[in-house]
Amino acid sequence: MSLLTVGTVAFDNIETPFGRVDYAIGGAASYITLAASYFTPEVRLVSVIGEDFPVSFLEELKARGVDQEGLQIKAGEKSFFWAGRYHNDMNARDTLDTQLNVLADFDPVLPARYAASEYVMLGNLTPAVQMRVIQQMEKRPRLIALDTMNFWMDIAMDSLREVLKEVDMLIINDEEARQLSGAYSLVKAAALIHEMGPRYVVIKKGEHGAFLFEGENVFFAPALPLLDVFDPTGAGDTFAGGFMGYIAQTEDLSFDNLKRAIIYGSAMASFCVERFGTERLRNLTQDEIQQRVQRFVRLVHVEV
Amino acid sequence: MSLLTVGTVAFDNIETPFGRVDYAIGGAASYITLAASYFTPEVRLVSVIGEDFPVSFLEELKARGVDQEGLQIKAGEKSFFWAGRYHNDMNARDTLDTQLNVLADFDPVLPARYAASEYVMLGNLTPAVQMRVIQQMEKRPRLIALDTMNFWMDIAMDSLREVLKEVDMLIINDEEARQLSGAYSLVKAAALIHEMGPRYVVIKKGEHGAFLFEGENVFFAPALPLLDVFDPTGAGDTFAGGFMGYIAQTEDLSFDNLKRAIIYGSAMASFCVERFGTERLRNLTQDEIQQRVQRFVRLVHVEV
Numbered sequence: 001m002s003l004l005t006v007g008t009v010a011f012d013n014i015e016t017p018f019g020r021v022d023y024a025i026g027g028a029a030s031y032i033t034l035a036a037s038y039f040t041p042e043v044r045l046v047s048v049i050g051e052d053f054p055v056s057f058l059e060e061l062k063a064r065g066v067d068q069e070g071l072q073i074k075a076g077e078k079s080f081f082w083a084g085r086y087h088n089d090m091n092a093r094d095t096l097d098t099q100l101n102v103l104a105d106f107d108p109v110l111p112a113r114y115a116a117s118e119y120v121m122l123g124n125l126t127p128a129v130q131m132r133v134i135q136q137m138e139k140r141p142r143l144i145a146l147d148t149m150n151f152w153m154d155i156a157m158d159s160l161r162e163v164l165k166e167v168d169m170l171i172i173n174d175e176e177a178r179q180l181s182g183a184y185s186l187v188k189a190a191a192l193i194h195e196m197g198p199r200y201v202v203i204k205k206g207e208h209g210a211f212l213f214e215g216e217n218v219f220f221a222p223a224l225p226l227l228d229v230f231d232p233t234g235a236g237d238t239f240a241g242g243f244m245g246y247i248a249q250t251e252d253l254s255f256d257n258l259k260r261a262i263i264y265g266s267a268m269a270s271f272c273v274e275r276f277g278t279e280r281l282r283n284l285t286q287d288e289i290q291q292r293v294q295r296f297v298r299l300v301h302v303e304v
Numbered sequence: 305m306s307l308l309t310v311g312t313v314a315f316d317n318i319e320t321p322f323g324r325v326d327y328a329i330g331g332a333a334s335y336i337t338l339a340a341s342y343f344t345p346e347v348r349l350v351s352v353i354g355e356d357f358p359v360s361f362l363e364e365l366k367a368r369g370v371d372q373e374g375l376q377i378k379a380g381e382k383s384f385f386w387a388g389r390y391h392n393d394m395n396a397r398d399t400l401d402t403q404l405n406v407l408a409d410f411d412p413v414l415p416a417r418y419a420a421s422e423y424v425m426l427g428n429l430t431p432a433v434q435m436r437v438i439q440q441m442e443k444r445p446r447l448i449a450l451d452t453m454n455f456w457m458d459i460a461m462d463s464l465r466e467v468l469k470e471v472d473m474l475i476i477n478d479e480e481a482r483q484l485s486g487a488y489s490l491v492k493a494a495a496l497i498h499e500m501g502p503r504y505v506v507i508k509k510g511e512h513g514a515f516l517f518e519g520e521n522v523f524f525a526p527a528l529p530l531l532d533v534f535d536p537t538g539a540g541d542t543f544a545g546g547f548m549g550y551i552a553q554t555e556d557l558s559f560d561n562l563k564r565a566i567i568y569g570s571a572m573a574s575f576c577v578e579r580f581g582t583e584r585l586r587n588l589t590q591d592e593i594q595q596r597v598q599r600f601v602r603l604v605h606v607e608v
Binding site for chain 2: 088089090184185186187188205208209211218219220221222225226227228229256259260262263293294296297299300302303304
């Protein structure tokens with residue numbers, strides 16, 4: 001039931017039509033570990049931050065059971081920083097600034113006891129860094145899931161293809177699936193990605209929901225129709241965190257259980273977008289999560 | 305169980321990445337009546353065509369039980385014609401040509417026995433023409449549904465608002481719902497459209513599925529993930545035809561039954577896009593329809 005998470009822990013400046021926030025806690029691994037911590041007590045973090053990062057957030061993660069032995073803190077350096085502005089429709093955003101800082105030469109080093117983790121979530125990072133993590137596992141995990149983005153397809157497609165051969169699941173959005181496969185139809189895209197290695201393909205469509213493909217099996221979960229999406233930042237990582245956290249908790253890789261995991265991931269993502277950054281993920285109750293999950297179930301429930 | 309359908313019967317030239325077809329049978333009412341005819345034997349057509357229209361299609365509609373007493377045939381005139389080309393992703397299209405012809409001065413006249421129809425589907429037409437139909441009903445139908453488009457919001461918003469007050473249901477796509485309401489969130493858009501008159505709001509999102517809103521009740525049906533969308537022309541009208549046909553067949557306006565109707569409409573639309581124009585709708589079997597409906601049910605089925 002241990003979930004190893006590799007990804008960024010970072011600062012984000014975010015502008016949406018609803019306002020702006022500076023130096024909010026962000027980064028893929030922040031969202032993933034926070035979301036996963038509601039499901040499994042053994043979340044292990046591999047990441048890197050500078051000495052500018054607030055210890056209060058690390059304490060908060062610790063209180064939520066997130067193991068930080070794999071978190072490198074670089075003295076005299078600054079944390080990864082991203083600034084972006086969302087368009088009015090929230091479906092597009094402009095990156096205003098990216099400062100790699102500590103991420104520039106990030107070499108993930110797994111503490112000894114991380115190397116036997118059963119579930120692995122490789123957040124969006126250089127494919128070579130993701131590969132380095134896999135190579136340090138002492139036994140084959142039950143499930144390795146990987147996120148990536150168009151940027152790596154543009155500049156590091158060869159190493160992305162190498163790491164795809166080593167993972168069980170790819171979790172990406174629709175545009176990325178199309179770029180990676182060269183197919184517009186998501187059914188075709190999933191089939192082509194299967195051939196690259198991953199047995200499971202999860203395609204996130206943002207406000208339009210998410211698909212899970214395993215061979216001929218296909219499942220679709222909607223996104224919750226919301227009055228307002230306050231800030232979409234981190235929704236995809238939160239989805240992945242809830243999804244993998246639920247799998248690590250239940251230790252059941254049947255298609256039926258993966259479907260449930262998709263619903264839990266979608267529910268967590270629906271909370272994420274209600275506030276800026278990670279704010280909403282830091283004080284959820286199990287009751288709220290269960291109620292949200294039931295809203296997803298009711299939304300599509302029909303008897304024919 | 306009688307369904308009155310008002311809309312265009314027309315010729316379409318269609319270009320998609322898969323090929324092209326000239327003078328295909330099209331028009332909203334062609335798709336609506338064909339789709340509805342699989343569910344209810346009493347489909348009544350109000351439309352107008354020129355003398356250039358092939359009698360073979362009218363015979364085919366007749367064989368499917370579609371009453372054509374309300375179909376005006378204008379001697380010496382030409383039928384409505386539209387030509388369009390889809391982009392590679394099928395989500396956008398350019399209109400290459402529109403020739404109103406007989407539609408320019410279409411005045412719908414309801415035969416006496418149409419005036420007591422219980423269900424009414426007003427296909428996309430000038431709002432004033434849609435209003436003229438409502439005014440000729442001798443008693444309040446059980447359900448009047450209306451489709452419209454951005455074009456009428458641009459040039460005839462006042463008369464559109466007038467007819468919206470008289471209908472029970474608006475069936476439009478997401479972009480139209482946003483333009484009509486001024487709200488980006490579809491939840492907000494539906495609430496604002498409710499205030500304009502319609503008790504029910506159906507918002508079609510094309511490949512992303514469809515929402516049904518009735519006050520606080522909301523239901524979402526996915527679109528079927530397909531290997532290829534061959535030609536999206538008429539999918540929205542086919543959805544409306546299957547939806548209204550199922551309601552006319554079952555005569556049940558409960559929310560649970562409207563949800564089933566959405567699934568049947570979605571299933572019919574999924575057939576429509578498999579071939580050019582109305583081709584696929586002209587030889588379906590009840591078995592095929594039932595099997596397709598069950599694919600929709602399985603696609604979202606989850607037990608949590």
